[in-house]
Amino acid sequence: AKKWINIRKSYGNFYKVPRKQTKLTIMLEQLGMNYDGRPHSGLDDSKNIARIAIRMLQDGCELRVNERMHAGQLMTVSSSAPLEGAPAPQMPRYRN
Numbered sequence: 237a238k239k240w241i242n243i244r245k246s247y248g249n250f251y252k253v254p255r256k257q258t259k260l261t262i263m264l265e266q267l268g269m270n271y272d273g274r275p276h277s278g279l280d281d282s283k284n285i286a287r288i289a290i291r292m293l294q295d296g297c298e299l300r301v302n303e304r305m306h307a308g309q310l311m312t313v314s315s316s317a318p319l320e321g322a323p324a325p326q327m328p329r330y331r332n
Contacts, residue, residue: 239304239313243285243292250297260284267291 244258257266264271264284272287273280289299302313 239301241299242303245302263288
């Protein structure tokens, strides 16, 4: 893979949150989700990242390639058109 979507970057840019709030468990928590599976399991981490990506798409995010490798160097891919972000995610509110 020479191009990919760094979900942490996409999440931070879309929800306008600082990098320190883009750890997997924090992203899930802020979206009102629990971590499913065993922490640091590659398969379980991937499934949880997919759940975050699905939620971002539901919230109106247009996921785009934002990183790539070129000549062995990690490079950021800038988007040609800026996208509007959404407000920071809110915990679901439950009616009593």
